[in-house]
Amino acid sequence: MTTPGDSAAETWPLWEVFVRSNRGLSHVHVGSLHAPDETLAVRNARDLYTRRSEGVSVWVVPAVAITTSDPDAKGAFFESPAGKNYRHASYYSKSEGVKHL
Amino acid sequence: MPTCAEISDVHYLSVGRTPGFPTTTAVNADQEPMMTSTITPDTSAAVDISDEEQQFNDLIEADSRIEPRDWMPEGYRKSLVRQISQHAHSEIIGMQPEANWITRAPSLKRKAILMAKVQDEAGHGLYLYSAAQTLGATRDDMTNALIAGKARYSSIFNYPTPTWADMGSIGWLVDGAAICNQVPLCRASYGPYGRAMVRICKEESFHQRQGFEILLELMAGTEEQREMAQDSVNRWYWPALQMFGPPDDDSPNSAQSMAWKIKRHSNDELRQRFVNMLVPQAAVLGVTLPDPDLHFNEETQQWDLGEIDWTEFHEVLAGRGPNNAQRLQRRRDAHEDGQWVREAAAAYARKQSALTTTLETAAS
Numbered sequence: 001m002t003t004p005g006d007s008a009a010e011t012w013p014l015w016e017v018f019v020r021s022n023r024g025l026s027h028v029h030v031g032s033l034h035a036p037d038e039t040l041a042v043r044n045a046r047d048l049y050t051r052r053s054e055g056v057s058v059w060v061v062p063a064v065a066i067t068t069s070d071p072d073a074k075g076a077f078f079e080s081p082a083g084k085n086y087r088h089a090s091y092y093s094k095s096e097g098v099k100h101l
Numbered sequence: 102m103p104t105c106a107e108i109s110d111v112h113y114l115s116v117g118r119t120p121g122f123p124t125t126t127a128v129n130a131d132q133e134p135m136m137t138s139t140i141t142p143d144t145s146a147a148v149d150i151s152d153e154e155q156q157f158n159d160l161i162e163a164d165s166r167i168e169p170r171d172w173m174p175e176g177y178r179k180s181l182v183r184q185i186s187q188h189a190h191s192e193i194i195g196m197q198p199e200a201n202w203i204t205r206a207p208s209l210k211r212k213a214i215l216m217a218k219v220q221d222e223a224g225h226g227l228y229l230y231s232a233a234q235t236l237g238a239t240r241d242d243m244t245n246a247l248i249a250g251k252a253r254y255s256s257i258f259n260y261p262t263p264t265w266a267d268m269g270s271i272g273w274l275v276d277g278a279a280i281c282n283q284v285p286l287c288r289a290s291y292g293p294y295g296r297a298m299v300r301i302c303k304e305e306s307f308h309q310r311q312g313f314e315i316l317l318e319l320m321a322g323t324e325e326q327r328e329m330a331q332d333s334v335n336r337w338y339w340p341a342l343q344m345f346g347p348p349d350d351d352s353p354n355s356a357q358s359m360a361w362k363i364k365r366h367s368n369d370e371l372r373q374r375f376v377n378m379l380v381p382q383a384a385v386l387g388v389t390l391p392d393p394d395l396h397f398n399e400e401t402q403q404w405d406l407g408e409i410d411w412t413e414f415h416e417v418l419a420g421r422g423p424n425n426a427q428r429l430q431r432r433r434d435a436h437e438d439g440q441w442v443r444e445a446a447a448a449y450a451r452k453q454s455a456l457t458t459t460l461e462t463a464a465s
Contacts, residue, residue: 004235040446
């Protein structure tokens with residue numbers, strides 16, 4: 001399963017673009033674009049997604065290279081954390097009022 | 102007046118909400134038997150909806166977002182592909198009326214601004230094409246439909262730009278109307294469309310302000326410059342109002358689009374909102390809006406406008422506007438002239454990747 005929007009019928013392949021907006025932050029997905037190869041994909045990404053200094057670093061990934069979770073299993077696949085609220089700090093209420101906990 | 106702050110709020114709101122929406126699957130499972138037992142046979146079609154359709158309805162109901170891999174009704178998908186691709190085509194065709202003035206801009210500063218703006222329009226078109234692609238449409242198909250004259254785009258871009266003041270009117274009136282239309286689309290129920298609109302709206306506010314400034318400067322100029330500005334506003338005012346689409350009672354797709362929460366407000370509602378913002382802005386500029394019937398309604402506290410010429414709108418939409426043929430021809434030429442470049446770049450990329458594969462195989 002690749003990302004939505006990819007099609008072998010296009011002249012140029014689809015790339016997904018990730019931008020790091022500032023040092024200290026992670027790259028975030030901003031959108032996609034078409035380009036013949038990785039060099040031009042990076043240049044197009046710069047022109048398309050960072051015209052107003054929105055980024056200090058860009059990643060491009062061929063859309064075909066991305067594997068996604070199975071959409072049909074959407075509920076079940078993410079069900080495991082349900083009912084496991086003991087994984088959150090807020091589950092432990094007896095320490096309420098005790099400082100620095 | 103939509104401000105950047107308002108747009109950003111919308112953005113954070115939708116981003117914050119998406120991961121947290123409650124899973125409704127369990128609730129549906131509980132409700133189903135109860136529903137079947139209380140419904141009479143003739144309405145059985147209403148209950149006979151699949152789990153996935155129920156989930157879609159629940160997401161819309163909860164004002165959450167539909168994402169590309171979710172199940173969606175065929176009509177919803179088609180409606181979105183139509184709207185988003187038309188929107189993308191409008192951005193791309195919309196580059197032409199302004200490109201007309203890049204070589205003739207009155208100063209280097211104005212030229213640089215105009216180039217940045219036209220580049221933005223190209224960017225907006227690309228964001229939107231990408232959004233449409235997540236629904237299964239291909240870029241090549243959409244482009245081919247446009248250059249074959251089978252796809253629609255906003256009728257406004259079929260009007261000519263004979264004077265420099267038109268750069269002002271396009272920014273103030275056309276981009277102003279577009280913003281009014283687009284700010285609510287940032288909350289469209291389809292995730293990728295809403296996200297593209299957030300990005301676009303942020304950039305459009307520069308477009309509107311620079312247009313306003315061009316007109317303001319002309320209005321502070323010579324008698325001839327003031328006349329040029331007024332003449333331009335006279336020509337663009339009505340077509341800008343038509344950008345919101347036909348009146349509500351003549352807009353067949355609107356109701357369904359609003360039920361699906363793609364659209365949030367009706368055409369007339371948005372048009373009214375736009376005119377209410379325009380009147381005080383026109384006063385600041387010192388231009389007259391070319392509608393003798395325009396007056397303030399004390400009762401509704403709104404500006405009532407005169408009759409809009411819908412025959413003209415339909416004529417332009419049907420391809421009989423002043424510049425339809427030229428706009429399409431230019432787009433077609435540009436696409437066909439670029440054909441060899443696209444193919445050469447693709448061939449080069451294939452060759453390079455074959456070379457890399459060969460080298461890797463040799464090395465191992």
